[in-house]
Amino acid sequence: MSVLSSGGSGSELLVPHWLASPDRLQLAAAVRSALGDPGVHPVAHLHLQDVLTELHVAAARDAVWPASAARVRLASGWDADVLPVRLSAAELNAVLALCPLPDDLRARLGGGGA
Numbered sequence: 284m285s286v287l288s289s290g291g292s293g294s295e296l297l298v299p300h301w302l303a304s305p306d307r308l309q310l311a312a313a314v315r316s317a318l319g320d321p322g323v324h325p326v327a328h329l330h331l332q333d334v335l336t337e338l339h340v341a342a343a344r345d346a347v348w349p350a351s352a353a354r355v356r357l358a359s360g361w362d363a364d365v366l367p368v369r370l371s372a373a374e375l376n377a378v379l380a381l382c383p384l385p386d387d388l389r390a391r392l393g394g395g396g397a
Contacts, residue, residue: 299367
C-alpha cells in the first residue's frame, strides 16, 4: 500500500517498508551515523533527517491508529513490533547510498545484499 502522488509539486510516492523494532533501531543508528559525516551533501542530509522523522512518526501512527497495521500483521503473520516505515524514493536512495546497513536490513529496504 502506498500514498499515491497527486502529481503536484512536492508530491511523492511513499512506500512502506515493514520493519521490526530491531531493524528500525539499526536504521536510526545508521542514519545518525551518516548525519554526523560532514561530507554528506546538504540535500541528502535533509532526506536523512526526514527518515529519522518518519521512524518517529511510524511509532506514533501505530499508537494513534493501531488497527491498520495490526490487520496487516495479522494477515502476514508478522510480530506485533513490525511497523510500516514510509519512505520516498529520495529518502530511500539517501539511506542506501550513505548509511552503513547490515546486509539483511539493506535487502529488506530493497537495496540487495544477502
